[in-house]
Amino acid sequence: KAGVTQTPRYLIKTRGQQVTLSCSPISGHRSVSWYQQTPGQGLQFLFEYFSETQRNKGNFPGRFSGRQFSNSRSEMNVSTLELGDSALYLCASSSGTSGEGETQYFGPGTRLLVL
Amino acid sequence: QKEVEQDPGPLSVPEGAIVSLNCTYSNSAFQYFMWYRQYSRKGPELLMYTYSSGNKEDGRFTAQVDKSSKYISLFIRDSQPSDSATYLCAMSVSTGRRALTFGSGTRLQVQP
Numbered sequence: 001k002a003g004v005t006q007t008p009r010y011l012i013k014t015r016g017q018q019v020t021l022s023c024s025p026i027s028g029h030r031s032v033s034w035y036q037q038t039p040g041q042g043l044q045f046l047f048e049y050f051s052e053t054q055r056n057k058g059n060f061p062g063r064f065s066g067r068q069f070s071n072s073r074s075e076m077n078v079s080t081l082e083l084g085d086s087a088l089y090l091c092a093s094s095s096g097t098s099g100e101g102e103t104q105y106f107g108p109g110t111r112l113l114v115l
Numbered sequence: 116q117k118e119v120e121q122d123p124g125p126l127s128v129p130e131g132a133i134v135s136l137n138c139t140y141s142n143s144a145f146q147y148f149m150w151y152r153q154y155s156r157k158g159p160e161l162l163m164y165t166y167s168s169g170n171k172e173d174g175r176f177t178a179q180v181d182k183s184s185k186y187i188s189l190f191i192r193d194s195q196p197s198d199s200a201t202y203l204c205a206m207s208v209s210t211g212r213r214a215l216t217f218g219s220g221t222r223l224q225v226q227p
Contacts, residue, residue: 033213033214033215035215035217042217043220044217055213058214090158094213103164104215106151
């Protein structure tokens with residue numbers, strides 16, 4: 001089974017621009033979560049989508065948004081980029097159903113640098 | 116104060132040593148406890164998860180949870196150079212083990 005894929009892997013933007021990152025979950029997985037990883041704050045949960053609906057949301061400003069398509073692929077968008085948005089953005093997929101068997105599988109991440 | 120505290124290390128040990136990695140947490144609503152391993156330039160991969168106090172063993176790895184003390188540990192026996200990575204504890208209040216709250220990660224280096 002192919003793993004979680006994220007595109008692009010690297011991105012350089014300037015302050016004020018917006019960016020869209022893409023995530024393709026493992027086949028059959030319906031839940032996609034997004035995390036931000038920085039040296040200072042570590043890994044922080046952004047939001048989770050399940051069946052095209054946002055199911056959970058972390059404590060991030062409204063500049064961070066996401067969506068999920070009918071094929072479970074997900075995109076996250078950051079508008080009006082700030083220097084502090086420079087980070088590794090990780091996507092994780094899971095079956096989306098509660099229970100013992102659920103595990104989140106992470107992609108390799110998209111490294112965003114804001115200049 | 117962060118909800119989950121983890122010693123960032125780095126931790127350097129000789130091959131074959133027993134490694135102890137620890138996290139403390141303040142949110143008593145956390146129900147699920149996980150340990151992830153992250154190699155450089157890779158996404159985290161799940162090592163172990165547990166939802167009850169006590170020990171859970173998987174090969175060379177043992178996860179320990181003490182809910183009364185809000186303390187979790189990961190023990191690695193017979194450590195190998197391939198264990199060199201950053202280890203992240205993670206916790207969740209949801210039954211689906213999603214919306215994870217991570218510790219800051221401990222960087223481990225196992226010297227051959």
